[in-house]
Amino acid sequence: MSAVPPLPKWADIFLLPVINLLAAFVVCGLIVLAIGENPLTALGVMVKGAFVYPGSLGYTLYYTTNFIFTGLAVAVAFHAMMFNIGGEGQAYIGGLGAGLASLWLAPFLPALLVLPLAVAGAALFGATWGFVPGYLQARRGSHIVITTIMFNFIAASIMVWLLAGPLIQAGQMSPQTPKFEASGQLPSFQALVGVFGFDTASSPLNMSFLIALAALFAVWVLIWRTRLGYEIRTVGQNPDAAHYAGINVPRVIIITLAISGALAGLMATNEVLGVQHRVVLNFTAGYGFTGIAVALMGRNHPVGIFLASLLFGALYQGGAELDFEFQSITREMVLLIQGMIILFSGALAYMFNPPLARLIAALTRKREAAHV
Amino acid sequence: MSDFAFQLLLTFDATLRLATPLILCAMAGIFSERSGVIDISLEGKMLASAFAAAAVASLAGSPWLGVLAAIGVSVILALVHGFACITHRGNQVVSGLAINILASGLTVTVGIALFRQGGQTPPLASAERFRPIQWWFADGLDKVPVAGAIYRELISGHNELVYIALATVPISAFVLYKTRFGLRLRAVGEMPKAVDCAGISVNWLRYRAVIIAGVLCGLAGAYLSTGQGAGFVREMSAGKGYIALAAVIFGKWRPVYALLACLMFGFLEAGASRLQGIDLPLIGEVPVQLVLALPYIMTVLLLAGFIGRASPPAAIGEPYVK
Numbered sequence: 198m199s200a201v202p203p204l205p206k207w208a209d210i211f212l213l214p215v216i217n218l219l220a221a222f223v224v225c226g227l228i229v230l231a232i233g234e235n236p237l238t239a240l241g242v243m244v245k246g247a248f249v250y251p252g253s254l255g256y257t258l259y260y261t262t263n264f265i266f267t268g269l270a271v272a273v274a275f276h277a278m279m280f281n282i283g284g285e286g287q288a289y290i291g292g293l294g295a296g297l298a299s300l301w302l303a304p305f306l307p308a309l310l311v312l313p314l315a316v317a318g319a320a321l322f323g324a325t326w327g328f329v330p331g332y333l334q335a336r337r338g339s340h341i342v343i344t345t346i347m348f349n350f351i352a353a354s355i356m357v358w359l360l361a362g363p364l365i366q367a368g369q370m371s372p373q374t375p376k377f378e379a380s381g382q383l384p385s386f387q388a389l390v391g392v393f394g395f396d397t398a399s400s401p402l403n404m405s406f407l408i409a410l411a412a413l414f415a416v417w418v419l420i421w422r423t424r425l426g427y428e429i430r431t432v433g434q435n436p437d438a439a440h441y442a443g444i445n446v447p448r449v450i451i452i453t454l455a456i457s458g459a460l461a462g463l464m465a466t467n468e469v470l471g472v473q474h475r476v477v478l479n480f481t482a483g484y485g486f487t488g489i490a491v492a493l494m495g496r497n498h499p500v501g502i503f504l505a506s507l508l509f510g511a512l513y514q515g516g517a518e519l520d521f522e523f524q525s526i527t528r529e530m531v532l533l534i535q536g537m538i539i540l541f542s543g544a545l546a547y548m549f550n551p552p553l554a555r556l557i558a559a560l561t562r563k564r565e566a567a568h569v
Numbered sequence: 570m571s572d573f574a575f576q577l578l579l580t581f582d583a584t585l586r587l588a589t590p591l592i593l594c595a596m597a598g599i600f601s602e603r604s605g606v607i608d609i610s611l612e613g614k615m616l617a618s619a620f621a622a623a624a625v626a627s628l629a630g631s632p633w634l635g636v637l638a639a640i641g642v643s644v645i646l647a648l649v650h651g652f653a654c655i656t657h658r659g660n661q662v663v664s665g666l667a668i669n670i671l672a673s674g675l676t677v678t679v680g681i682a683l684f685r686q687g688g689q690t691p692p693l694a695s696a697e698r699f700r701p702i703q704w705w706f707a708d709g710l711d712k713v714p715v716a717g718a719i720y721r722e723l724i725s726g727h728n729e730l731v732y733i734a735l736a737t738v739p740i741s742a743f744v745l746y747k748t749r750f751g752l753r754l755r756a757v758g759e760m761p762k763a764v765d766c767a768g769i770s771v772n773w774l775r776y777r778a779v780i781i782a783g784v785l786c787g788l789a790g791a792y793l794s795t796g797q798g799a800g801f802v803r804e805m806s807a808g809k810g811y812i813a814l815a816a817v818i819f820g821k822w823r824p825v826y827a828l829l830a831c832l833m834f835g836f837l838e839a840g841a842s843r844l845q846g847i848d849l850p851l852i853g854e855v856p857v858q859l860v861l862a863l864p865y866i867m868t869v870l871l872l873a874g875f876i877g878r879a880s881p882p883a884a885i886g887e888p889y890v891k
Contacts, residue, residue, distance in 0.1 A: 228675075228678070232678070232679070232682040233682070280660075280662055280663075282662065282666065333869070333872070333873045337872075337873040337874055337875075338873075338874070339869070339872040339873045339874075340872065340881070342607075342609070342662050343814070343818060343868070343872060344869055344872060344873075346609065346811055346814070347811075347815065347865040347866075347868050347869045348865075348869070350808060350811065350862060350865045351862050351865050351866060351869075354858045354859060354861055354862035354865075355858075355859075355862070357858045358856050358858035358859055361858075362856070486666065486670065489663070489666060493663065524685070525681055525682045525685070526678065526681070526682075527677070527678070527681055527688075529673070529674050529677035529678050529681075529688070530674065530678055531674070532670055532671075532673050532674030532677075533671060533674035533675060533678055534674075535670055535674070536667050536668070536669075536670035536671030536672075536673075536674055536675075537667075537671065539663060539666060539667035539670060540649070540653065540664065540667035540668075540671065543659070543660060543663035543664070543666075543667060544653035544654065544657075544659035544660060544661075544663045544664030544667055545652075545653050545657055545659055545664075546659060546660075547657050547658065547659065548657050548659075
């Protein structure tokens with residue numbers, strides 16, 4: 198095998214993700230074609246559904262909020278070369294933390310006190326659900342992937358048991374908690390901008406979007422501007438070197454997983470505190486797994502994660518539109534696209550790398566030759 | 570025979586039926602992981618093949634054609650996994666996850682396109698499914714105490730796929746431990762360099778391992794939709810692939826131990842559904858959900874070394890670079 202020339206940085210950061218994304222869309226387009234529908238029409242419907250109709254942008258950004266949190270959770274763990282596949286469970290347990298705080302405190306305290314505590318509850322509970330697998334990986338040698346998978350199922354079992362049992366709304370059959378009092382609900386975006394006299398279409402977008410933006414910035418600071426972030430990256434690059442440099446590797450792994458869990462847990466601020474105003478069954482709906490696709494596409498960088506979250510937010514909202522416009526394609530199409538994106542920009546990430554690098558190297562050589 | 574003993578017998582009978590897909594998937598996981606390729610896509614392969622089996626059985630009217638289709642689809646997904654992880658040295662967990670999500674999306678999308686029933690297949694008629702086989706004298710031996718009932722309920726009266734699943738265990742053990750191929754397969758999961766130095770292709774060995782895993786997952790999927798159930802329902806694998814993965818770990822990557830783990834997990838599931846809503850002395854009402862979480866909890870405890878020790882193949886998860 199001949200040596201592959203290194204890929205220029207711009208191509209690595211921009212071109213390669215775009216090519217991987219295109220490959221995923223092309224394969225999905227072929228599947229749509231095989232089903233007997235026009236993929237371009239479907240794409241048009243999705244774009245319109247995600248951005249054009251009144252209120253659709255709000256819906257898109259509401260989904261984006263979820264993906265920012267779960268994407269950041271996966272990304273922070275990735276920096277320490279830990280694969281946290283447990284975002285789903287961490288977000289679910291995070292919802293319990295937020296829900297308990299709102300349920301118990303909202304009747305007695307004003308929103309100004311309840312909401313920060315509920316947000317902290319989401320982060321704390323999520324962090325706990327990340328901390329334990331982190332501890333088991335760092336101190337007991339359990340594989341983080343397997344433990345976090347198992348923790349997803351354990352979380353689901355606990356939540357079904359709690360929501361159908363101790364926490365169920367009295368006199369109700371459906372497994373969910375009672376609705377929170379008003380002071381336990383995050384204000385909607387519509388209400389927020391309404392204060393300043395702006396009128397916007399109704400959508401589930403709420404204040405948690407601002408928390409998500411703050412989380413993006415906080416993760417950037419953490420990873421690239423703090424001592425801990427430096428330690429996380431060092432452990433990820435080379436745990437042995439980190440150890441010899443005096444970094445307490447197990448401690449860094451445990452802290453990283455706790456932070457990762459906290460970020461996933463914060464997803465509940467959107468779903469539980471901002472939209473449902475109660476803890477419902479399966480409110481995580483796979484968003485935790487989508488976080489993996491988001492982190493892979495966004496190259497574990499907050500800017501990339503924001504863009505990837507926006508893409509997935511648009512896909513989810515646009516995908517819902519497919520249900521209305523087509524007989525034979527539905528929002529499950531989005532799962533297909535998501536799977537393809539994970540396949541191409543994750544598992545097959547290196548496939549297009551060598552040919553692209555050779556092509557660019559050949560082109561630059563030609564241009565240099567022309568200059569001489 | 571006392572009522573309690575008979576109830577227990579029925580629970581064992583249900584255990585065997587619930588453990589069948591777990592056994593097939595666990596053997597699949599053992600082949601793949603023993604060769605060094607992590608396989609969290611057991612779930613996705615089983616789901617996709619469950620759909621393929623039901624769809625083809627429904628369209629062609631034969632459950633055996635359904636099995637063939639199931640194996641075909643599952644092997645294709647296994648090859649995608651192999652292409653990503655073996656040929657392109659991609660992350661095996663990411664690839665497995667992609668396959669699971671793809672299977673979720675594909676089954677419903679293709680299901681709606683084919684049948685327009687919200688992602689399900691039409692309910693299968695009796696001739697399109699695997700039916701329980703009554704063994705010889707199952708009724709004649711009824712008068713024999715204990716053994717007669719065991720023979721009739723537990724040994725006789727399952728469908729072909731249950732017996733095939735049970736047969737895969739000794740076959741897998743034989744292949745892994747008594748054949749040259751098995752020795753090489755285990756070696757490639759422990760130290761691929763040694764296998765490479767002996768002049769044997771690491772990649773081809775691993776490809777064969779993931780293909781075998783594909784075949785076994787295909788059988789598991791076919792069992793779900795044409796043996797246990799009568800048609801495909803959305804997300805019908807419902808985490809069974811992950812329980813099988815837990816059984817692989819619990820069985821320390823060995824066929825017979827994994828079989829025991831599958832039977833134990835199957836028994837927990839069968840027992841939990843029987844305990845639903847029943848007040849036991851001392852304990853009170855059993856929280857069924859928590860009983861169902863026991864396989865996951867036990868696997869976590871085992872992996873952490875609190876109950877015994879499970880050490881995975883040494884080279885698992887590492888792509889081989891020459």
